[in-house]
Amino acid sequence: MIERLAVRGISKRYGRRQVLRGVDLSVHAGQVAAVVGENGAGKSTFLRICAGLQKPDSGEVIVRGRLGYCPQDAGTYDFLTADEHFMLVGAGREMSRRGARRAGRFAARELRWTAPERAQTRHLSGGTRQKLNLVLAGLGQPEVLLLDEPYTGFDQGAYHDFWRQVWRWRDAGCAIVVVTHLLTHLNAVDTVLDLTGQRVMPGAAA
Amino acid sequence: MRRIGTVADLAIRENLRRRGVLLLLLALPLASYLVRRDAHPGQSIRLLFLGLAWAVSTAALFATGSSRPVEPRLLVSGFRGYHLYLGRLLAMWGLGVAIAGPFFALVAVDHGDVVRLGPIAAAMLLVVAVAAPLGLLIGVLVPRDLEGTLLLLILVAVQMMADPAGSLAKVLPLWSSREIATYAVDHVDGGYLTRGVVHGVVTTVALTALVLCVAAVRLRRRPHLRFV
Incomplete structure (x- = not known):
């Protein structure tokens, strides 16, 4: 299996507090890695470093393929619809507008959500916004997915749907890193x- | 170009849906114009230009703030900093021209017989051209909306109060509109028009270049991440 994500010797310090110390992680195609730890342990920092959004003090991240990133907060525009978000992220992935809309709606249905055509994101519930967040991360089928606690606001059913979606991505050959503090699904990584x-x-x- | 166009398209849609904001964006130049309407036309027109600049730059500033939480996702999805800021800038220019249109009509109806309307239109376009990158620049430099708004307030207030003939006014970004307004209303020599246009164009180019440079640095891909 191809090693899609290689994290080598990542260290990060905030002032006097050492958050990450020489962290290594290797995730291959078709694998799921869970990042766990107490509040403030550096889980989101680690993921942001993997996504290239934050600079570590030392270390490197090597990615084979394209990245998808699902931030902890929804990372969406209040006054745009779900379809418009699909078009926006799809443009970054060089997808046509129609192709991005179709792919986004299809992925939404996998999460048992029918993306409304006209409803602006501000009118969606917290859990539904998180579903949109998750769909946007997977749009264009990136080879490496970084998911930062993307299930905040999910009810029990949606939470299980989320993990089923993770396994679908894994079965399609994606390498996935999930930040989590819920240990119920660690037996599946x-x-x-x-x-x-x-x-x-x-x-x-494993 | 498609990425820039998509960002511009969706930024315009997002702004057009904020109906309360749109009304206030129109109310600001209108109030600026009406407050001195009984005085010499030059006073109300100069204040209209400042109100227009204030409205457009504030819209651009807040557009930057509302986009900040979305930027990480877009960068990872394949956008570069210049796609996002150039797209947003095009949207703000479009929005600014749409706001300026009714005010040009108002001036034409109100003072069309005593002012030069061509230069008024040119001044309005330059006000919009300068104000949009000005708001984006403050937005990209100052991470919080309140600080950015106060900074913009200081800039516009200083522009309003500075002696237009003094050297301070000339280095402020909106000096061009005052020069062109003087040409348009007071029928002075063409030097005012030339100075105003040159100042406006140079300021627009400089602010746009600065916005793109700062955005490129702030949203750069970190070198520890390598794609192979």
Whole structure:
């Protein structure tokens, strides 16, 4: 299997507080890695560094393929519709408007959500906005997906749908990193990166 | 170009849906114009230009703020900083021209017999051209909306109060509109028009270049991330 994401020796310090110390992680095609840790352990920082949005003090990240990123907060425009978000992110992925809309609506249905044509994002519930957030991350089928606790606001059913979507991506050959503090699905991942103990452990699915 | 066009298209749609904001964006130049309408036309027209600049730059400033949480996702999705800011700038220029249109008609109806309407139109276009990148620049430099708004307020207030013949006024971004207004209303020599147009064009180009440079630096891809 191709190593899609290679994280080598990432360290990050905020003032005097060392958040990440020489963190390594390797995720291959068709694998899911979970990043766990206490509040403030640096989970979101780690993901932002992997996405190239934040600079580490040392270390490197090597990506084979294209990246998709799902931020913790919804990362959407209040006054645009779901379709317009699909068109916007799709333009970045060099998709046609029609293709982006079709792909976005299809992915939304996988999460049991019918993206309304006219409703602006500000009128969507918190959980539905998170579904949009998740769909946008996977638009254009990137080879590496970075998901930062994308299930905030999900009810129990939506939470299970989220994991089913993760497994669909995994089965399609995507390498996925999920930041989580919920341990209920850790038996379904291949690797667990515990940032509190700064160690990598094999997951139950490995 | 398609990425820039999509950003511009969606930024315009987003702004047009904020109906309350649109009304206020029109109310600001209108209030500026009406407050001195009984005085010499030059006073109300100069204040109209400042009100228009204030409205467009504030819209651009807040457009930058509302986009900040979305930018990380867009950068990872394949956009570069200049796609986002150039697209937004085109949208703000479009919005500014749409706001300026009714005010040009108002001046034409109100003072069309005593002012030169061509230069009035040119001044309005230059006001919009300068104000949009000015708002974006403050938005990209100052990360919080309140600080950005206060900074813009200071700039416009200083522009309003500075002696137009003094050197301070000439380095402020909206000096061009005052010069052109003087030419259009007071029927002075063409030097005013030339100075105003040159100042406006140079300021627009400089502010646009600065916005794109700052955006490119702030939204640059970090070198620790390599795609192979």
